[in-house]
Amino acid sequence: MTLTQAKEYLLTLEKAVVALNHAMSILSLDGETAAPSQSWRGRGETMAYLAEREYHLLADERVREAIACVLQHRSECDEVMVRRAEEFGERIEESLLTPPEELAENERLLNEASAVWHEAKVNDDYASFAPYLDRLMEMRRRFARRKDAGKPPYDVLLDRYEKGLTAARLDPFFDLLRSGLTPVIQAVAERPAPRTDFLHRHYPIELQRRFSDRVMALMGLPRDRCAIAETEHPFTDSNSKWDVRISTHYYESDVASSLYSVVHEGGHALYELGTGDELQFTILGGGSSMSIHESQSRFYENLIGRSAPFCRVLFPILREIFPGQTADVTAEEFYRAVNMAQPSLIRTEADELTYPLHILVRYELEKQMMAGDVTAADLPALWKELYGRYLGVTVPDDRQGVLQDSHWAGGAFGYFPSYALGSAYGVQMLEAMQRDIPVWDEVAAGNLAPVTAWLGERIHRYGMLKKPSELLVSAGVDPFDPQKYVDYLRRKFTELYNL
Ligand SMILES: [Zn+2]
Structure with missing residues (x-):
């Protein structure tokens, strides 16, 4: 196979894979x-068929030949082509396992598990979901053993969301968060x-949409x-920019719940909307890692969205749409209300300060789940015990x-640490x-464009082209130091609560 043939072959294959992924994502x-x-009954069959089609495309011997050819001639190829070949190589290795x-x-x-989880959540019927969760855990453990039997299964799964991430790296990170924030x-x-x-007055949905x-x-x-759509659990999905x-x-x-979901998912969306044109309809769309993706959503949700300058910009809009509900409220009270810190039950509605402890609970459970130390039947009690221990809530x-x-209903074990x-x-x-820029002057003026442009130039446009560590270095971000996260939260809440 010549280099020209190899490139053409990969481009044709990529079109097919991107088309199949597009179809599965819309389904x-x-x-x-x-x-x-x-509808899950028929959709499951269609999804299974499409997944099998993708498998057979990737399993073709010529794919590996083409990848090897591009990588051998990497000096004659542009950066994007080389990264595509590498990414294909990794995907193939994974899917052929x-x-x-x-x-x-x-x-x-x-x-099916996703449909059952929806029902189980609505009816508070964990027992109906538990057998599915056991099967999902086993499915992921089996995958991890096949991928690298020499590593703990949880480490294999963490690595899928952030290259090189292990429990050994996360343990001290979470220890620091717990000891620093408690x-x-x-x-x-x-x-x-x-x-x-x-925040808890009556906010009609029709007005919340506006x-x-x-x-x-x-x-x-x-x-x-x-x-924007309405779902049980907010998310972002992208097919291209x-x-x-x-x-x-x-x-x-609860007007703040959807507000901060929109800002969070909006942060994910800005990442996807800002990826480079040359990466569209290739397998390099999407973020550098899930942690980098969550860094963007949580950046807008908290660092910007729950800042005093942004709240002062947001409040007049809230008042315009909900004059009756906010008549006796000031912008300052709104800022303080959306930053109220209090141990609570629901992760997605948790304040910025206690949020990392919600992740810690899930992290500790996932470690045990993937080590095979617990079954689905054990989880409700363990969940309650850890929420009591770390957050002091019943x-x-x-x-x-x-x-x-x-x-977990989606088989995503190892994702949660990405949020923290x-x-x-x-x-x-x-x-x-x-x-580089006067961030707070711009935010106070209601002008987020320079903030998004800064992230766009340094983070968004690269899609998956750069690995997280390269990306952060090239963006001019200092070496990773989680103490800065703890210090930021301590500063913010010391000021808010006059500690
Ligand atoms: Zn997110």
Whole structure:
């Protein structure tokens, strides 16, 4: 095979893989949004068929030949071509670990488990989901053993979301978060709580939709390339920079919930919308790693979204759409209310200060789950025990406990640490950004464009082209130092609560 043939071969293959992924992504999005609840039956079969098609495309001997050829001639190829070949190599190695019949079976399981989880969460019926969770855990452990039997399965899975990440690296990170944040959380608990009553007045969904539109406009999210849907669990899905989907969940008695979901998912969306043109419809779309992706969403949600300058910009919009609900409220009270720190039950609605401890609970459970030390039947009790130990809260039911997140139902074990790592990366990105631009003057003026442009030039446009460590160095971010994340939170909450 000549280099020209190898390149052509890979480009043709890439088109097919991208098309299959596009179809699967829209099918699963449809399953989460418009499709009726029983539709999983047929969708599972279609997804299984498409997954098998992808397997057979990748299993072709010529693919490996073409990849080897490009990598041998890497000096004659551009950077994008080399990264595509490398990425294909890794994907192929992964997908060929599982026999095609099993792959199809996995797709069916994932599809059915997600439908069962939805029902189980609504009905607070963990028992109906537990057998699926056991099968999902076994599916991922089996995958990990096949990929690298010499490593703990959890490390193999962590590496899929962030290259080189291990429990040995995460243990001291979480220890630092726990020891650094617990005294702050305790000190906050002794101070008077800010008023939050007005966040829980009646906020009609129709008006909340209008509010989302305004928030998306403020963030600079172009509606002809980014749509918003309503789902049980908010998420972001991207097919290219011209087709990004975010979702939110509206609660009529909690205006902040959807607000910060939109800002969070909007951060993910800006990443996808900002990837380079040359990466569109290639396998290099998407972020450098899941932690880097979460660094962007949590950057907008917290560092910007829950800052005093941004809250002062947001508040007049809130007041315009909900004059009655906010008549007796000031912008300062709004800022304090959306930053109220208090140990709670639900991760996605947790404040910035206690949030990392919600992740710690999941991290500790995942380690045991992937080591095979616990079964699904053990999890509700362990969940309650860890929430008691780290957050001091009593979990009343599984709906607000072990069933709350969709990740495990989707087979994503090892994803949760990305949120905490991403938050820590975000703090260091902000530090670098402040050296370059007057961040807070711009935010106070309601102008997020320079912030997004800074991230766009240094992070977003590279998609998967750069690995996380290279990306952070080239963005001018200092070497990773989680103490800075702890210091940022301590500073912010010391000021908020006059500690
Ligand atoms: Zn996210």
